[in-house]
Amino acid sequence: MKSTAGSQRVLAxxxxxxxxxxxxxxxxxxxxxxxxxxxGYSSVTTQMVADRADVGxxxxxxxxxxxxxxxxxxxxxxxxxxxxxxxxxxxAGTTPADAIMALLAPQxxxxxxxxxxxxxxxxxxxxxxEQGQYRTEALARxxxxxxxxxxxxxxxxxxxxxxxxVDLHGAARTAFSMLHMELIRVSLGRExxxxxxxxxxxxxxxxxxxxxDPA
Numbered sequence: 370m371k372s373t374a375g376s377q378r379v380l381a382x383x384x385x386x387x388x389x390x391x392x393x394x395x396x397x398x399x400x401x402x403x404x405x406x407x408x409g410y411s412s413v414t415t416q417m418v419a420d421r422a423d424v425g426x427x428x429x430x431x432x433x434x435x436x437x438x439x440x441x442x443x444x445x446x447x448x449x450x451x452x453x454x455x456x457x458x459x460x461a462g463t464t465p466a467d468a469i470m471a472l473l474a475p476q477x478x479x480x481x482x483x484x485x486x487x488x489x490x491x492x493x494x495x496x497x498x499e500q501g502q503y504r505t506e507a508l509a510r511x512x513x514x515x516x517x518x519x520x521x522x523x524x525x526x527x528x529x530x531x532x533x534x535v536d537l538h539g540a541a542r543t544a545f546s547m548l549h550m551e552l553i554r555v556s557l558g559r560e561x562x563x564x565x566x567x568x569x570x571x572x573x574x575x576x577x578x579x580x581x582d583p584a
Contacts, residue, residue: 396422397432398446401439409485410440434501437493441503444490448510451475456517465525466573472517473548473569480552481562488556491549515541532579540576547572 400421404413415436419429433439455472462468480487494507519541526537551569554560560568 393422393424393428394432397424397429397439398442401433402443405440405443405486406483409483410436410489411485415439433503437489437497438501438503440486440489441493441507444486445503445506445510447479448476448507449513451479452510452514452517455514459517459521462521465521465529465577466570468521468525469518469544469573470566470570472514472521474566476514476548477566477569480555481565484556484562487552491553491556511545515545518544535579540579544573544576547576 397418400418401413404417404421413436415426415429418436418439419426422429433442452472452475454475458474459468459472462471490507493504494511497504515538519538522537522540531537548569551560551565551572555562555565
């Protein structure tokens, strides 16, 4: 009986610790999300996030080792939600291009709303040398989006002839790369944000003529 009671106390303690950890992580996430959205990456400090989340900086760094990781934490979740939203919207597309653009629309809107945050996020994905959990998650988010593009191509390939030797997954990666590079061009001032959607649509059209028989 004593052993059972002791085990229950240990489990209760572990449960409280897990809840406290989740609570702190959620508060840090909410604080970082709000600050990055309102002020942009360069104006936010880790101390500001810690103060808003009501945690010490030491505690903050146990959940994210840098300001860049805080941003990746936030952007990964936004990318996940926007991919889910885009997948739902893409089902109404009557052509491959329409479906793909519907899928990518939430990602485009996010990048145009928060260009600095998007530019830093892309920089961290491309050039960060540390394979931390948030960069690993970011790569997983990219794979999800590429898979969603591949699913669209596969759906339309059932009613359209696919050109010989075309890899649909490779075509999906190319479509995402188009989005990625156009967002970089916008962040560098080499692309007008107002023409981003039209430019990307023209690239998608060119890609699809190399994948699906126009007839």
